[in-house]
Amino acid sequence: MAEILDDSPANIERLAKALLADRLVAVPTETVYGLAGNALSAEACAAIFEAKGRPAHDPLIVHLSDLDMLGEVAVPDPLTRTLAEAFWPGPLTLILKKRPKVPSLVTSGLETVAVRIPAHQVFQKLIAAARIPLAAPSANPFGYISPTTSAHVAAQLGDRIGFILEGGPCRIGIESTILDLVTGSLPRILRPGAVSEDQIRAVLGPIQKGPFAVASPSETQGLIAPGLLDRHYSPGTPLVLRTRPFASEELMNLPTDVAALCIQKPGDARPNIFWLSEDGDPREVARRLFSMLRDLDRAGFGSIEAEPMTDEADLGRAINDRLRRAAGRGNQVR
Ligand code: TXA
Ligand code: MG
Numbered sequence: 001m002a003e004i005l006d007d008s009p010a011n012i013e014r015l016a017k018a019l020l021a022d023r024l025v026a027v028p029t030e031t032v033y034g035l036a037g038n039a040l041s042a043e044a045c046a047a048i049f050e051a052k053g054r055p056a057h058d059p060l061i062v063h064l065s066d067l068d069m070l071g072e073v074a075v076p077d078p079l080t081r082t083l084a085e086a087f088w089p090g091p092l093t094l095i096l097k098k099r100p101k102v103p104s105l106v107t108s109g110l111e112t113v114a115v116r117i118p119a120h121q122v123f124q125k126l127i128a129a130a131r132i133p134l135a136a137p138s139a140n141p142f143g144y145i146s147p148t149t150s151a152h153v154a155a156q157l158g159d160r161i162g163f164i165l166e167g168g169p170c171r172i173g174i175e176s177t178i179l180d181l182v183t184g185s186l187p188r189i190l191r192p193g194a195v196s197e198d199q200i201r202a203v204l205g206p207i208q209k210g211p212f213a214v215a216s217p218s219e220t221q222g223l224i225a226p227g228l229l230d231r232h233y234s235p236g237t238p239l240v241l242r243t244r245p246f247a248s249e250e251l252m253n254l255p256t257d258v259a260a261l262c263i264q265k266p267g268d269a270r271p272n273i274f275w276l277s278e279d280g281d282p283r284e285v286a287r288r289l290f291s292m293l294r295d296l297d298r299a300g301f302g303s304i305e306a307e308p309m310t311d312e313a314d315l316g317r318a319i320n321d322r323l324r325r326a327a328g329r330g331n332q333v334r
Helices: 009-020 042-052 067-073 080-087 121-130 150-157 197-204 248-252 282-298 316-327
Strands: 003-005 025-027 034-038 061-063 092-098 112-116 163-165 177-180 188-191 239-241 258-264 273-277 303-306
Touching (some): 003 009, 009 025, 009 034, 009 163, 025 121, 025 150, 080 197, 121 163, 150 163, 150 282, 239 316, 258 282, 273 282, 282 303, 282 316, 303 316
Parallel strands (some): 061 112, 092 177, 258 273, 258 303
Antiparallel strands (some): 025 034, 092 112, 177 188
16 A cells, blocks of 8 residues: 655655656645656656556646756747746646657657646655656546545555655645647637636736637547546546536435535535535635545445536636536536
């Protein structure tokens, strides 16, 4: 079983050495826990794909400690500095042109590389100690819900990895926003996250004339960002995403083997009624979403019926995106 270690100086040193020896370490970030390995080592990166059961066509995000490290792995785009100043360290991943020293395994053969500087002090200590860029996908078996605590990682990957660095529950709870700066003629959001489209527009607006694109699911399906695959982040229990919140009588009439997943605490209480936030605060909803889906998945219900966020501003869009993917294809939405 993986050892769960705190961020004492001795542990950080030990884990940095392990990374330099091509071993894997599960790490906390502000978004979700990642499974980290030396991004410049094809061997370490192969071990990441293997541990996750991840197909080789799904590229990894490279995590950096600071902008000095950026030039090693990517060619900074003119917009990079502006975005970095506004959002790094933080939950924004940029797709940039890659440098040759990044193994093609990391980028699944693409000429681009995904990079971000994460905002978690414990992970930052480890990157700084190892002094290497770290490739880290979310630390879950491929296709399952991303982990937001060390216990989630231990439960699913504990027998396949040596170490988990403890960093407490993740503050944001859903994966970073992915912004592609190089593939098209305009910047494109490939995956919505805690950095919203409005926030990015506010920063790019003065530089970038005209609108930038937000990729539609059909455009990206299975192609550039497999995180955008139809079914992803899924619990084993079938999940239905509703088009609108539950009415009180709908909740009362729900069969007992169906779990109702509400955004906000409803007036009615039943053993099969659950909610993500007392008052519907999007930050709390995002933080608790994956943990709740895991709990419901283990609770033995026949299915889960989930409410959408009615407001897509701010985090609402990213939350609905994850719920839609948890529901999967076609008739799972009603
Ligand atoms: O918040 C996060 O981003 C977390 C933490 C650990 O940093 N990481 C994460 O990684 O969510 P992962 O591997 O689960 O999702 C990364 C996504 C994948 O959908 C992948 O296809 C996309 O990033 N990606 C990576 N490199 C890419 C590239 N060069 N072009 C387009 N998409 C890329
Ligand atoms: Mg993932």
